[in-house]
Amino acid sequence: xxxxxxxxxxxxxxxxxxxxxxxxxxxxxxxxxxxxxxxxxxxxxxxxxxxxxxxxxxxxxxxxxxxxxxxxxxxxxxxxxxxxxxxxxxxxxxxxxxxxxxxxxxxxxxxxxxxxxxxxxxxxxxxxxxxxxxxxxxxxxxxxxxxxxxxxxxxxxxxxxxxxxxxxxxxxxxxxxxxxxxxxxxxxxxxxxxxxxxxxxxxxxxxxx
Amino acid sequence: xxxxxxxxxxxxxxxxxxxxxxxxxxxxxxxxxxxxxxxxxxxxxxxxxxxxxxxxxxxxxxxxxxxxxxxxxxxxxxxxxxxxxxxxxxxxxxxxxxxxxxxxxxxxxxxxxxxxxxxxxxxxxxxxxxxxxxxxxxxxxxxxxxxxxxxxxxxxxxxxxxxxxxxxxxxxxxxxxxxxxxxxxx
Numbered sequence: 001x002x003x004x005x006x007x008x009x010x011x012x013x014x015x016x017x018x019x020x021x022x023x024x025x026x027x028x029x030x031x032x033x034x035x036x037x038x039x040x041x042x043x044x045x046x047x048x049x050x051x052x053x054x055x056x057x058x059x060x061x062x063x064x065x066x067x068x069x070x071x072x073x074x075x076x077x078x079x080x081x082x083x084x085x086x087x088x089x090x091x092x093x094x095x096x097x098x099x100x101x102x103x104x105x106x107x108x109x110x111x112x113x114x115x116x117x118x119x120x121x122x123x124x125x126x127x128x129x130x131x132x133x134x135x136x137x138x139x140x141x142x143x144x145x146x147x148x149x150x151x152x153x154x155x156x157x158x159x160x161x162x163x164x165x166x167x168x169x170x171x172x173x174x175x176x177x178x179x180x181x182x183x184x185x186x187x188x189x190x191x192x193x194x195x196x197x198x199x200x201x202x203x204x205x206x207x208x209x
Numbered sequence: 210x211x212x213x214x215x216x217x218x219x220x221x222x223x224x225x226x227x228x229x230x231x232x233x234x235x236x237x238x239x240x241x242x243x244x245x246x247x248x249x250x251x252x253x254x255x256x257x258x259x260x261x262x263x264x265x266x267x268x269x270x271x272x273x274x275x276x277x278x279x280x281x282x283x284x285x286x287x288x289x290x291x292x293x294x295x296x297x298x299x300x301x302x303x304x305x306x307x308x309x310x311x312x313x314x315x316x317x318x319x320x321x322x323x324x325x326x327x328x329x330x331x332x333x334x335x336x337x338x339x340x341x342x343x344x345x346x347x348x349x350x351x352x353x354x355x356x357x358x359x360x361x362x363x364x365x366x367x368x369x370x371x372x373x374x375x376x377x378x379x380x381x382x383x384x385x386x387x388x389x390x391x392x393x394x395x
Contacts, residue, residue, distance in 0.1 A: 011383065012376045019360055052387040055336060055395060056355045062333030065246035069260050073242070073267045074235050 010042050011049055024050050223284045227274050238267055241288045244357040248289065251340065251352045252296045262299055266292045286363045289353065293367060332395060339389040347382035354379050 017027050028043055225233035250259035269291050277287050353359045365372045
């Protein structure tokens with residue numbers, strides 16, 4: 001029993017060394033050139049082991065699948081791949097689509113509900129506005145547009161810049177005064193007699209335009 | 210371990226195959242076809258079944274290559290895991306294990322007279338019979354280790370065992386084989 005256990009250990013060790021790439025003579029020698037500890041005292045057992053391995057490995061050369069089978073399998077690759085993708089991509093595509101479609105649909109429903117409530121009120125307002133003359137907002141002059149879009153240049157130490165800044169300020173002041181006048185006119189227009197407004201409505205004929 | 214290509218090349222090949230590179234698939238098939246076929250043939254002892262199952266293995270590998278994780282497994286181990294599962298599934302379906310069935314190319318007479326096998330230079334076929342004297346686990350270890358050159362670590366992963374257990378199994382299997390060969394003068 002003790003001998004068997006020892007033999008088993010030696011065989012196991014020898015197989016490990018074989019797996020690591022050591023050659024049979026190296027394993028059989030006491031101290032191989034590579035420094036691997038050998039088993040010269042168990043030379044006979046190990047030689048039998050190596051012979052057994054060689055016999056078993058004769059099967060390697062005896063079993064050869066036909067190349068036609070390999071070519072057949074390889075030729076099926078594109079078909080199998082296409083089939084596989086067809087079988088799987090829809091589910092994946094649907095899942096991915098589902099992730100985006102559900103929130104999008106929810107947003108669309110919310111927007112639809114919002115507009116369905118808002119639109120009647122808006123249309124009512126528009127109808128009401130159509131019945132009464134619209135009050136025009138004060139016209140924005142070109143200068144105002146420029147003023148709102150382009151800031152006035154800041155004063156610099158140069159005399160020309162200072163002059164430009166002063167001119168711009170004067171224009172802005174005049175525009176503001178004009179705006180105030182227009183605003184007063186609008187207020188008075190709004191507060192004017194209803195009858196006058198009706199008259200204005202009668203003058204205005206949309207179809208003539 | 211099976212071939213001389215560096216591991217990284219094989220992993221790169223697997224990665225390419227995962228990304229749908231058909232040529233990479235073809236290369237992997239060429240590399241692993243023979244060892245996989247050998248394994249299946251030795252487990253089934255039937256040429257037609259080995260061919261059908263080999264085909265099934267590569268189709269399965271093709272379909273499941275997305276599940277391959279290179280950090281966990283070597284490509285060869287991945288192929289053999291699929292091959293082993295395919296053989297087991299095949300046996301489950303058939304509800305029989307072909308341990309007693311001799312290779313189809315051998316007559317009953319030739320099994321009774323192993324010396325005749327040697328005379329006929331059919332050592333390999335005598336080895337088939339010797340392997341059939343082993344337990345299922347021993348057969349798998351011998352086929353994977355000594356015929357397909359997998360490492361002990363790779364076999365341990367495929368069979369779900371510890372490396373020490375695999376070493377012990379291969380050692381006992383070799384002793385049985387050695388005794389068989391001695392008894393039959395092979």
